[in-house]
Amino acid sequence: MRQMMTVARQAARELMRGWWVASYGLFFMLLAWALFAFGERPAQAVVSVLDLVLLVIPFVSIVVGVLSFYNSREFAELLLAQPVARSTVFFGQYLGLSVSLAAAFTVGLGAPFAWYGWSTRDQAGTLLVLLLAGIFLTFIFVAFAFAIAVRTENRLKALGAAIFLWLFLALVYDGLLLAVIMAFSAYPLEKPLLGLCVLNPLDVARILILLRLDVAALMGYTGAVFKQFFGSTLGLGLAGACLAAWVALPVLAGVNAYARRDF
């Protein structure tokens, strides 16, 4: 544990040296501030940043994840020659990166939102869901990045695979959902759709946030079914479990491959 934290701290430090973790946080901060400066109310601002949260966080997390994995591989040899378990080095580097990115996002987006009138409990709850979703997405996509990079010698190939995965989850998956909806429009689809959405962490995050906002009313009967599901403790637990599983699965796949590979 102590060794892991040491590795994590070092990985975070290595990352902070680059200007871009700070600019990543700054990007969210400027964005949120601009929205408020143009007079958007917090609920509208959430809708406006939603797209960005859903596109930018996964993309940055997975790309930076792959690149930083290859960067750290160079001195991984130094670490692995020390009396440290490989899983410790892996988890340490994973945590160092995920926590840095998540912190940059949380502070960057959270500060302006907290500053501008999140007065009521309900609004604070929405902000919390937004931040939690972003944090989960960061952890999930860094895990994807590591799982890919561990198995791939060529960093360009790994980058390609990462971007493909991101495209698939961010765009293609929802396209397939639409195809399913169109093909089976004669059947009651709400429950199968619920299942399919839960399988994609980006859809889970998007819907969890949408349901907190009043645009959920536009979602009609489908929305009502979703709201009932995600409103229940069971549903919320299941959604949380799904997100957690999306962190755990690639992390385990990654650490497994990391423990077996040669350096």
Add this chain to the structure above:
Amino acid sequence: MSMGRWLLGLIFPLFVMLALFAPSDATAGTQPAAPQGQAQRPTLVVCPTCEVKRLVDALREAPTGGRIVVQSGLYVEGEIVVDKPVEIVGQGWPVIDGAGKNQVLTVKADDVSISGLVIRNSAKSYLADLAGLRVEAARRCVIEGNRLIDNFFGIYLAASEDCVVRDNQVYGNATSEAFSGNGIHLWNSHHITLERNYVTGHRDGLYFEFLHASAVRHNVSEKNVRYGLHTMYSADNYYQSNLLRANLAGVVLMYSKRLRVIDNRFEDNWGAACYGALLKDLDDSELADNLFFHNSVALYAEDANRNFLTKNRFYNNGFAVRIMANADSNAFSGNVFEANAFDVTTNSSTQSANSFNGNYWDDYRGYDLDHDGIGDVPFWPVRLFGLLLEEYPAAIVLLRSPFAELLDTAEEAIPVLTPRNLADEKPLIARPSWSKSRVLKNASVQ
């Protein structure tokens, strides 16, 4: 609202009243004092400690055209029928209580005036439209400044004409749509003036069926279990400056024609299947200068034809306009579309016989090289995702998905599916200034 409109709002009803009640003089204010000119009228006073203790007794004794002053107290007298022209004036809010057993007050004569009463607890029934105050086949009635509390129907006018219903407050306790009555219900009547009433907690706040040539102004109808203002089989009515808030639908106009709906505000009709204005089989009508704010669907039009929709402001709605393919020859111009999730959706990808011209769209990205204030390229307000939604409602799970945005972007570049002729050929470049002031005004309301 402009000063001029305020003045009109005051002067016009006065004028109408003077015209209608010139011989019997007018009553003014919610608690009428004894106006001059009525001294010569025979007046009966009713109170629990008076000689006449019951309103029914007073009605029996009162001469035609007489005046009954009801002083404060509780009057539980069964169904009270007013069958001769009299003026009933409450002083100190006397309570006429139906005790949940019957209709409370029924007017069956012409030239009856009722004011200053609290009318409450009518019976409820699945079979009969029982009301707190019912007017049947009467002319020239004046219902003014009363409070109707917890009645099945509040004020119910049937087959009446030339009546004024003004400054009443109608509070219902309806919880279900199936077992509730309307706040102010006008049936088979004409030349009715309905103004400055407040209605809440009923099925439909204001319900009109076979209503003709009537004016409905400055009313507030909110938080009813169904609609704010519901019109069926009516024509030639004028709805102006009403506030319809937080109902399932603001106005529902069905099977009617030649209605003018001007300067009303429809807001917070928000939830699954909620509408600002729902038009079905509405023909030859005009909706102008209205504000649609924060409605799930601001304006829904089905089989509605030849209507003019002018200078309305659609702000922060889910769907601003949902217009079905069977709606024909409706003209949208000078409207402002701002901050809506969807500006226009329709269920047909082929053709639309409605025109959009000279509206302002906040999504418009065109340019204006000749600086005439009109965009040089048309604006197509129907998004592909919106079109898909009409056909596949379950696709709403993709709301705000990057994929949905991608679809719209692609469709914008290479249009295939969205109706090409549903276009605004002359989109405004700048938001018309008259609507700017209204934003501020309405923002302060919420």
Add this chain to the structure above:
Amino acid sequence: MVEIAGLKKRFGSIRALDGISLAIKPGEITAVVGPNAAGKSTLLRCIVGLVYPDAGEIRIDGLSINGDWRCRRRLGYVAQTAHFPESLSVRELFAFIRDIRGADSGDGKELIGLFGLEGALDRPVRQLSGGTRQKISIVLATMFDPEILIMDEPTAGLDPLSSQRQKKWLERERARGKTILVASHIIAEVEELSDRVIFLLDGKVYFDGAPGEAARLTGERTLERAIAAMMEQRSSCGR
């Protein structure tokens, strides 16, 4: 005592190690020599645990290490080329590794003095020359006083003076009973230092014995010539 039995490792179609068995004794300096791509580095990395063999066994004092990271507590490793976290100064780097290793700490003062590194301590690692990095790598491997020292081309990039000092220091460590394994492709360099030479070619051990023995076997005067003779012999056999 490090014992290696039947060690095999393939990278794709290349046989990096092809059945290697040998024993490395404490109190000796053992040199692994051979041309480039002979399998020297792979052998060393197998012992350190960076590379997993396909077959065979590595035992330290009779216990199979089998990739168990705890074995590395007794082990110091100098890589062929050293990569360090770029954000650190030399002092911070030492602290970082000390932090990782936990309790079994040393300060490496002696070697820092030996290499004259005092002036570089507060400079960022990324600004240092290859030679200085190599020195730091050696300090890092030895500062915790490991029983077993595994060095891959330890003199590469070192100036003659440092190289000489390092040799002296190694001899002293040998006297202290350390197990020392050095890989090098510069045979002359290890000849005077090593008690034992292992000649590796194409993943196989071609010679295992004292340096003088190799010369005696081939009739050559120096180890270098002896090795060259062995290589030629092998190629003629292959014909």
